[in-house]
Amino acid sequence: MNVPLLDLSPQYLSIRTEIDEAIQRVVASQYFILGPEVEGFEAEMAEYVGVPHAVGCASGTDALLLPLKALEPRTGDEVIIPAFTFFATAGAVWNAGFTPVFCDIDPVTFNVTAETVEAVWSERTRAVVPVHLFGQMAPMAEINELARERGAVVIEDAAQAIGARQVPGARQAMEVGGDHEAERHSGGDNGQVMAGAAGDVGAFSFFPTKNLGGFGDGGMVTSHDDELAEKVAKLRVHGGRQMYHHEMVGTNSRLDALQAAVLRVKLPHLSTWTEARRTNACRYHGGLEELPQVTLPETLDGNYHVYNQYTIRAHRRDELREHLTGKGIGSGVYYPVPLHLQVCFRELGGRQGQLPETERACREVLSLPIFPEVGQERIDRVVDEIQSFYEG
Numbered sequence: 001m002n003v004p005l006l007d008l009s010p011q012y013l014s015i016r017t018e019i020d021e022a023i024q025r026v027v028a029s030q031y032f033i034l035g036p037e038v039e040g041f042e043a044e045m046a047e048y049v050g051v052p053h054a055v056g057c058a059s060g061t062d063a064l065l066l067p068l069k070a071l072e073p074r075t076g077d078e079v080i081i082p083a084f085t086f087f088a089t090a091g092a093v094w095n096a097g098f099t100p101v102f103c104d105i106d107p108v109t110f111n112v113t114a115e116t117v118e119a120v121w122s123e124r125t126r127a128v129v130p131v132h133l134f135g136q137m138a139p140m141a142e143i144n145e146l147a148r149e150r151g152a153v154v155i156e157d158a159a160q161a162i163g164a165r166q167v168p169g170a171r172q173a174m175e176v177g178g179d180h181e182a183e184r185h186s187g188g189d190n191g192q193v194m195a196g197a198a199g200d201v202g203a204f205s206f207f208p209t210k211n212l213g214g215f216g217d218g219g220m221v222t223s224h225d226d227e228l229a230e231k232v233a234k235l236r237v238h239g240g241r242q243m244y245h246h247e248m249v250g251t252n253s254r255l256d257a258l259q260a261a262v263l264r265v266k267l268p269h270l271s272t273w274t275e276a277r278r279t280n281a282c283r284y285h286g287g288l289e290e291l292p293q294v295t296l297p298e299t300l301d302g303n304y305h306v307y308n309q310y311t312i313r314a315h316r317r318d319e320l321r322e323h324l325t326g327k328g329i330g331s332g333v334y335y336p337v338p339l340h341l342q343v344c345f346r347e348l349g350g351r352q353g354q355l356p357e358t359e360r361a362c363r364e365v366l367s368l369p370i371f372p373e374v375g376q377e378r379i380d381r382v383v384d385e386i387q388s389f390y391e392g
């Protein structure tokens with residue numbers, strides 16, 4: 001029995017009729033650019049996240065790029081981002097015209113904290129982009145407070161965290177396993193804030209591997225700020241609401257109507273799929289918690305983790321990965337190279353040893369199959385193979 005890292009087919013097959021009808025609806029209308037499907041999905045996302053504005057765009061990368069461009073950077077203006085994230089976070093900052101400044105992470109959650117952000121703050125800091133890595137939100141209350149005091153904008157990279165939420169201010173560590181039931185029941189409306197509604201702006205991706213995945217690229221910007229949302233809506237259509245009148249130099253970055261139609265079918269199923277991911281996380285926890293060679297992901301108290309990835313730390317990570325591959329089990333290393341050490345950012349002067357927790361994470365992390373339909377049997381198989389690798 002092989003276990004792929006991700007298999008998108010069972011999800012499609014479970015809602016095939018609805019999806020095929022939605023695609024057919026768009027094809028029949030011949031309305032492909034913006035229009036009713038995109039507007040409908042924007043309204044549904046705004047309601048889901050709990051913000052007044054949601055603006056669809058071409059990708060998660062552009063959902064970061066457009067609000068950053070809206071800040072109209074001057075040369076040398078800085079944006080603080082984690083060194084441990086997908087490259088898009090840094091690429092968007094750079095392409096918007098900012099200088100990315102990399103900060104370290106909390107070893108427990110892999111996320112930035114107010115402390116790691118503050119450690120690299122400067123006179124030139126204009127914005128912070130906390131990334132809700134693997135599906136757990138960064139501590140937003142503290143980061144917001146720091147940014148507000150110093151007049152910077154907070155843009156959440158929520159690409160991996162649609163549906164994640166947190167009780168503002170909660171930050172005590174809690175393990176996934178034993179207290180899982182308690183965490184589960186905290187998933188409600190008791191003062192929690194959703195990813196994408198916790199900062200000034202939120203950026204989502206609908207890349208197929210994300211928790212809400214389209215049939216191609218897609219993204220969404222969420223915001224509380226009327227003016228910023230309006231600017232983003234202009235920037236995605238070459239900088240003007242009215243055709244052939246341009247107030248800014250924007251670009252072409254729209255959410256495709258076909259993608260919007262697919263995503264509108266999927267959004268009502270998201271909470272069921274997220275709960276399946278969380279159940280899978282519990283299964284791994286039950287199977288692996290006694291193994292001293294691995295460290296399991298922890299959820300901070302007050303956080304609702306949506307497990308876009310189930311990421312452990314493992315002794316002899318590369319050998320373990322090779323062993324799993326040999327047994328037909330997929331796994332992933334997110335991410336092997338820290339951003340401050342990427343060749344393209346050499347001129348920024350990053351050096352080995354600068355951000356020790358990021359660099360250690362790059363050596364130790366391994367993501368295991370967690371997609372909603374993976375199921376108990378295949379998880380047991382993964383657990384058995386990890387055990388047999390260490391116990392011989």
Ligand SMILES: *Cc1c(COP(=O)(O)O)cnc(C)c1O
Nearest residue numbers: 059060061086088089159205207
């Ligand atoms: C996927 C991802 C992005 C970019 O999304 P795309 O839709 O692929 O452009 C940005 N940030 C993080 C953390 C991601 O995981």
